[in-house]
Amino acid sequence: MDSVTLKANAKINLGLDVLSRRQDGYHEVKMVMQSVGISDTLTFTRTEEPGIRLESDDRTLPADGSNLISRALSLIQATYGLEGGISVSLQKRIPIAAGMAGGSTDAAAAIHAADRLYHLGLSLEEKQALGVKLGADVPYCLMGGTALSEGIGEILTALPPAPPACLVIARPPVSVSTKSVYENLRLRELERHPDIDGMVESIRRGDLKGIAQRMENVLETVTIQRHPVIGQMKAFLMEAGALNALMSGSGPTVFGVFEEERTAREAWLAMRERGFGAQVFLTGFVA
Ligand code: ATP
Numbered sequence: 001m002d003s004v005t006l007k008a009n010a011k012i013n014l015g016l017d018v019l020s021r022r023q024d025g026y027h028e029v030k031m032v033m034q035s036v037g038i039s040d041t042l043t044f045t046r047t048e049e050p051g052i053r054l055e056s057d058d059r060t061l062p063a064d065g066s067n068l069i070s071r072a073l074s075l076i077q078a079t080y081g082l083e084g085g086i087s088v089s090l091q092k093r094i095p096i097a098a099g100m101a102g103g104s105t106d107a108a109a110a111i112h113a114a115d116r117l118y119h120l121g122l123s124l125e126e127k128q129a130l131g132v133k134l135g136a137d138v139p140y141c142l143m144g145g146t147a148l149s150e151g152i153g154e155i156l157t158a159l160p161p162a163p164p165a166c167l168v169i170a171r172p173p174v175s176v177s178t179k180s181v182y183e184n185l186r187l188r189e190l191e192r193h194p195d196i197d198g199m200v201e202s203i204r205r206g207d208l209k210g211i212a213q214r215m216e217n218v219l220e221t222v223t224i225q226r227h228p229v230i231g232q233m234k235a236f237l238m239e240a241g242a243l244n245a246l247m248s249g250s251g252p253t254v255f256g257v258f259e260e261e262r263t264a265r266e267a268w269l270a271m272r273e274r275g276f277g278a279q280v281f282l283t284g285f286v287a
Contacts, residue, residue, distance in 0.1 A: 002117070003044065003045040003046070004043070004044050004116050005042070006112060008039055008040045008105040008106050009035040009039045009144055009286050010038040010039065010094040010100040010102060010105060011034060011036065011137070012036055012100065012248040012249075012255050013032065013034070013246075013248050013249055014211060014215055015031060015194045015195075015196050015199045015214060015215060015216055016029065016031045016032075016194065016218060016219060017029065017030040017031065017194045017196055017218055018182075018185060018187060022152075026136075026152045027152065027185075028150075028152065029153060030149075031196070032146070032149075032159075032196060032199050033147045033148075034145075034146050034285055035144040035287075036100075036255075036283055036285060037285075037286050038093060038094055038095075038281050039105075040093055040102070042069070042106060042109050042110070043089045044087075044088050044110070044114070045087045045088075046084055046085070046086060047084060047085040047086065048084055049084070050083070050084060050085045052074060052077075052086050052088070053085070054067055054069055054087075054088045055089045055090070056090040056091075057091055060096065061096065067103075068103040068104065068106055068107040068110075068134060069109075072111055072114075072130075072131075072134055073088070073110050073114060075134065076111060076114045076115075077114075080118070086113075086114070088110070090106065095253060097175060097178075098248075098249075098251075098253040099249025099250050099253045100248060100249065100253055101137045101140075101141055101249070104137035104138045104141045107131065107134050107135065107138050108127075108141035108142040111127050111138075112127070124143060127142050128154070128156075132154050136152045139154050139156060140153065140156055144286070145159075145286070145287050146158075146160065146161055146162045148200055159203050160204060160206075161285070161287035162208075162211065163206045163207070163211075164284065165208055165243075165257050165258065165284060165285060166258040166263075166264035166265075166282070167258070167264070167281075167285070168237060168256045168264055168267045168271060168280065169254070169280070169283060170253070170281070171252065172227065172229045172230060172252050172254070173277050174227045174230075174252050175252070176223055177250075178249070181219055181222045181250040182250065185219065185221065190218055190221065194214065194216035195214045195216075198214050199215075202214060208243065208257070212243035212244040213244065215244045215245075215246045215257070216246070217246050217248075217249075219249070219250050220251075222250075223247060223251035223252060224247070224251075227251070227252055229252075229276075230247055230254055233245070233254040233276050234246070234254055234256075236270075237267060238256070240256070240266065240267035240270055240271075242256030242258055242267065243257050243258065244256070244257055245257070265282060
């Protein structure tokens with residue numbers, strides 16, 4: 001086997017709480033992560049020539065050693081003393097710098113691919129120990145599905161798949177720096193915290209309405225203030241019949257959760273017509 005093709009799914013946060021800021025600057029979080037049906041496609045091929053070559057259909061992405069795919073492959077090659085090289089072709093479909101872990105999920109795919117191409121037989125835990133060196137979301141991306149994420153994102157509890165739902169996901173054309181959002185979060189001034197434990201119970205019960213009721217993200221306090229369009233998009237999704245709507249991660253992507261496919265489809269069309277950004281998706285949860 002010289003070549004492997006993998007799909008790397010994006011994630012949303014059904015709930016996101018920040019508990020504290022650690023001495024080292026990292027934040028302790030408590031989040032519910034959920035894979036969704038927006039994915040990049042990556043093909044990895046072993047080459048005799050050493051080094052990593054990356055080719056992408058998205059010219060805005062770095063194709064050099066700074067890309068998370070290259071960093072993941074270099075790390076695994078160095079850790080296990082692997083010989084030869086790897087060429088990668090990336091079809092980018094996940095919105096970039098959008099709060100959907102696009103880079104982290106590509107890095108996770110690279111770790112899975114190298115494990116298979118070199119017959120390393122790594123366990124999920126071994127892959128996650130490598131992944132956390134690349135980014136806090138990579139350990140989750142290696143498992144995917146529905147999960148509770150704690151610590152700085154590295155303490156993971158797999159949850160049963162969330163009940164089926166339709167999602168309208170839209171990325172407005174504004175850019176957000178994750179670092180700056182966390183830095184500007186006024187933790188002590190937060191009036192309320194999301195009920196993440198209640199959401200986990202709702203997931204275990206398969207209760208979509210219970211999940212929707214508890215959708216909250218404390219980072220909205222920072223990002224919506226800077227980009228009111230995010231609040232407008234949430235309101236638009238609610239008016240279009242969503243059970244609830246929320247910003248994912250540090251934003252700016254917004255998603256609405258719908259019970260019925262027909263309502264979701266209409267909302268998706270309406271959002272596109274309204275001109276809320278070029279990237280509007282109709283999709284669902286992925287287990
Ligand atoms: P998160 O939800 O984990 O905060 P994000 O969705 O906000 O992630 P990414 O799409 O991962 O953000 O992109 C963040 C930055 O990482 C971008 O500025 C991009 O240039 C860089 N990057 C490096 N490698 C990749 C990759 N393979 N895919 C996307 N972005 C990458």
